[in-house]
Amino acid sequence: MSDLRFDGRVVVVTGAGAGLGRTYALLFASRGAKVVVNDLGGGRDGDGKSSKAADNVVNEIKTRGGTAVADYNSVVEGEKIIKTAIDNFGRVDVLINNAGILRDKSFMKITDHDWDLIQAVHLKGSFKTTQAAFPVFKKQNYGRIIMTASTSGLYGNFGQANYSAAKMGLVGLANTVAIEGERYNIHCNIIVPTAASRLTQDIMPPDLFEALKPDLIAPVVAYLCHESCLENGAIIESGGGWAGKCQILRANGAILRKNLTEDVSIENVQKLWEQIIDTKNGKCLGSGREVVIALVEVLEKLRNGDIKSIQNEEDGTDEFSFNNRDLIIYALGIGASVSKKEELRYLYENDADFSPLPLFFIQPALQAVMSSSQITTAIPGRNISLEQILHGEQYLEILNDLPTEGKLISCPKLVEVLDKGSGALLVTEVDTCDKNGKSLTRNQIVAFAKGAGNFGGSRTGSKIVPCGIKPSRKPDLSLSQKTSIDQAALYRLSGDTNPLHIDPNMAAIVGYDSPILHGLCTLGFSVRLVLAGFANYDSRLFRAVKARFTKPVIPGQTLKVNMWQEGNRIHFETVIAETNTPVITGAYVDLKSVVELKMPEKESSQLQSDAIFEFIIDRVKNDPAKAKAINAVFLYNITKDGKQVKQWTMDLKNAQVYEGLPKEGKPNTTLTVSDEDFMELAVGKLNPQAAFMKGKLKIAGNIMLAQKLTPLLKAEAKL
Numbered sequence: 123m124s125d126l127r128f129d130g131r132v133v134v135v136t137g138a139g140a141g142l143g144r145t146y147a148l149l150f151a152s153r154g155a156k157v158v159v160n161d162l163g164g165g166r167d168g169d170g171k172s173s174k175a176a177d178n179v180v181n182e183i184k185t186r187g188g189t190a191v192a193d194y195n196s197v198v199e200g201e202k203i204i205k206t207a208i209d210n211f212g213r214v215d216v217l218i219n220n221a222g223i224l225r226d227k228s229f230m231k232i233t234d235h236d237w238d239l240i241q242a243v244h245l246k247g248s249f250k251t252t253q254a255a256f257p258v259f260k261k262q263n264y265g266r267i268i269m270t271a272s273t274s275g276l277y278g279n280f281g282q283a284n285y286s287a288a289k290m291g292l293v294g295l296a297n298t299v300a301i302e303g304e305r306y307n308i309h310c311n312i313i314v315p316t317a318a319s320r321l322t323q324d325i326m327p328p329d330l331f332e333a334l335k336p337d338l339i340a341p342v343v344a345y346l347c348h349e350s351c352l353e354n355g356a357i358i359e360s361g362g363g364w365a366g367k368c369q370i371l372r373a374n375g376a377i378l379r380k381n382l383t384e385d386v387s388i389e390n391v392q393k394l395w396e397q398i399i400d401t402k403n404g405k406c407l408g409s410g411r412e413v414v415i416a417l418v419e420v421l422e423k424l425r426n427g428d429i430k431s432i433q434n435e436e437d438g439t440d441e442f443s444f445n446n447r448d449l450i451i452y453a454l455g456i457g458a459s460v461s462k463k464e465e466l467r468y469l470y471e472n473d474a475d476f477s478p479l480p481l482f483f484i485q486p487a488l489q490a491v492m493s494s495s496q497i498t499t500a501i502p503g504r505n506i507s508l509e510q511i512l513h514g515e516q517y518l519e520i521l522n523d524l525p526t527e528g529k530l531i532s533c534p535k536l537v538e539v540l541d542k543g544s545g546a547l548l549v550t551e552v553d554t555c556d557k558n559g560k561s562l563t564r565n566q567i568v569a570f571a572k573g574a575g576n577f578g579g580s581r582t583g584s585k586i587v588p589c590g591i592k593p594s595r596k597p598d599l600s601l602s603q604k605t606s607i608d609q610a611a612l613y614r615l616s617g618d619t620n621p622l623h624i625d626p627n628m629a630a631i632v633g634y635d636s637p638i639l640h641g642l643c644t645l646g647f648s649v650r651l652v653l654a655g656f657a658n659y660d661s662r663l664f665r666a667v668k669a670r671f672t673k674p675v676i677p678g679q680t681l682k683v684n685m686w687q688e689g690n691r692i693h694f695e696t697v698i699a700e701t702n703t704p705v706i707t708g709a710y711v712d713l714k715s716v717v718e719l720k721m722p723e724k725e726s727s728q729l730q731s732d733a734i735f736e737f738i739i740d741r742v743k744n745d746p747a748k749a750k751a752i753n754a755v756f757l758y759n760i761t762k763d764g765k766q767v768k769q770w771t772m773d774l775k776n777a778q779v780y781e782g783l784p785k786e787g788k789p790n791t792t793l794t795v796s797d798e799d800f801m802e803l804a805v806g807k808l809n810p811q812a813a814f815m816k817g818k819l820k821i822a823g824n825i826m827l828a829q830k831l832t833p834l835l836k837a838e839a840k841l
């Protein structure tokens with residue numbers, strides 16, 4: 123392992139005349155840094171002044187061949203100390219706020235002067251030096267800051283109320299400086315040292331004093347200040363050759379009322395007190411925003427009358443109740459429509475074939491994962507915030523017949539964490555069973571935590587269910603559907619209330635121009651269209667799905683699902699039709715059996731005609747001039763012997779398709795296409811949009827070109 127060096131870096135250490143500060147200064151200088159040794163030279167209680175302490179350390183550094191300069195200013199005039207660095211070395215890269223004094227007295231004996239002096243040196247001093255260094259750091263897009271807190275602040279200590287308050291104040295200061303500095307590569311961390319120093323010399327027994335040498339802490343501080351250290355906003359406690367991160371643990375807590383309209387009573391607080399203070403399954407939240415997200419989730423639960431998942435986390439399982447209504451809301455969320463009579467089975471509880479869409483059963487698994495702390499604490503020493511999480515991949519396998527209502531129990535397990543550089547992959551597996559213990563589904567949810575990579579983990583693993591490889595031929599079938607601008611607003615009613623999908627501010631924080639669609643909504647659309655294409659809409663034929671989310675989708679975009687049949691496996695890829703961007707790749711659906719692509723003539727042609735209808739509706743919507751000229755398109759099937767069996771009318775004015783003849787209007791416009799291209803269109807080999815672009819398909823006045831292409835579709839477009 124090569125030495126971690128600080129060549130070319132300028133390090134300012136306040137209170138560096140003795141103890142910890144001196145040790146820091148010596149260590150940085152020995153690793154190539156130029157050091158500003160600041161020390162006012164006062165006594166432990168802040169009285170007096172001398173240049174000796176700083177001069178001695180500077181001489182010590184120079185004797186060892188290092189570079190250092192002394193500074194005798196008070197930290198309360200922090201700008202002068204930073205000026206010393208700039209005047210002597212032209213820059214500053216690291217600031218260690220170490221200077222401190224003590225005015226120990228029991229709480230009632232603390233005078234205003236004792237209080238003010240302690241706050242001035244610790245809190246205001248660190249504020250002044252940091253505020254002076256910050257613009258320099260910002261300009262060079264690099265800076266490392268250390269605040270020195272204390273166990274007296276974190277845990278309290280008799281006789282140190284003034285000092286404890288200042289030290290805890292530094293934690294708050296560092297938390298916010300870390301957030302504001304992050305985007306300029308300025309990191310601010312907190313060291314909580316337990317060391318033998320000028321301040322503790324006559325407080326500690328001699329043998330303990332020796333065991334707690336400052337030299338044992340200095341390397342921890344030096345690493346936090348090295349460019350290779352990505353830690354920011356951490357509280358690191360260290361002493362005696364040990365170091366560990368401290369975090370504030372937030373109990374799972376208790377919801378104190380049953381619904382949004384109810385008030386909280388003191389009696390309820392008393393009743394739930396044990397739960398409120400039970401930190402056994404507590405979480406460490408990473409930001410104030412996470413607190414808000416957690417509270418929004420509580421409000422959502424209250425709104426839905428669903429407060430059980432909080433109670434169930436204790437045994438690591440999660441309970442999920444659902445009924446017909448939830449299945450129907452889900453089906454609407456993924457684009458099912460009564461305009462397709464076959465889809466009534468997903469939307470009407472009294473339909474003879476009423477059945478759940480299979481991907482609904484990812485929802486209980488997702489809820490179980492999201493309400494456990496396995497994801498946020500997946501990487502030791504780091505807290506992954508929910509804002510970082512994108513849905514990366516998904517696998518779902520159905521193990522038994524799916525119910526249309528009931529209670530499900532899910533058990534999530536984090537099985538692998540991979541380091542992908544730009545992010546971390548968190549692989550969770552969730553088994554879900556009904557209340558009698560019958561296994562229903564197996565889910566594997568792969569989360570991509572943006573910005574959580576580079577933690578030194580393995581890039582490859584063995585647990586992720588592999589993606590499929592699509593055949594290299596043209597798709598056997600492509601079906602498209604436009605999502606609604608309100609698609610995410612509708613889909614979130616199925617349980618995933620992540621604000622990323624609806625809140626423009628949250629989307630901006632995560633780096634998107636506008637809210638993005640839930641990955642599972644895009645996948646739900648896709649699988650629904652696969653079922654339409656290869657299972658005659660029968661969701662009971664579904665066995666499993668695997669998919670990778672490659673790019674986000676914006677609500678309102680059109681999803682085009684390209685499909686290839688290989689036995690019972692339907693490979694598919696979903697692209698955004700407007701931009702031809704793949705958004706789901708490596709995907710497949712395994713069916714129990716395939717309803718042959720060569721479907722009865724009627725269905726086969728209906729599928730194709732639907733695609734053409736959708737295409738024309740889109741064209742007309744986007745071209746107001748054309749919209750004026752075209753009123754309706756007629757489409758009908760011809761049987762092998764030339765008999766017309768079915769006819770649809772498309773009302774372009776109202777974007778409606780209905781069976782039968784047009785009710786009014788005189789045709790004056792026709793859909794034109796060569797016989798050859800029409801045939802290609804009809805069997806789905808030629809994409810209508812591509813055909814239009816290439817000029818192969820035209821919408822013009824008074825031309826009619828339709829042949830008996832039995833058993834294929836025949837189309838006329840008229841006005």
Ligand SMILES: CCCCCCC[C@@H](O)CC(=O)SCCNC(=O)CCNC(=O)[C@H](O)C(C)(C)COP(=O)(O)OP(=O)(O)OC[C@H]1O[C@@H](n2cnc3c(N)ncnc32)[C@H](O)[C@@H]1OP(=O)(O)O
Nearest residue numbers: 491512513514515542544569570620640641671672673674
């Ligand atoms: C716990 C539950 C969690 C799930 C629920 C979450 C709650 C939901 O509300 C959230 C959502 O629905 S988010 C919406 C759906 N998801 C998306 O839109 C993500 C789309 N994907 C992307 O943007 C990029 O792939 C992106 C950003 C993910 C990665 O792009 P890059 O950083 O550019 O990565 P890249 O350079 O392409 O590849 C680096 C390595 O990572 C692997 N990888 C990339 N995308 C992956 C993905 N989607 N899933 C799994 N692995 C992925 C690459 O293979 C590469 O690894 P290696 O080099 O080893 O092959």
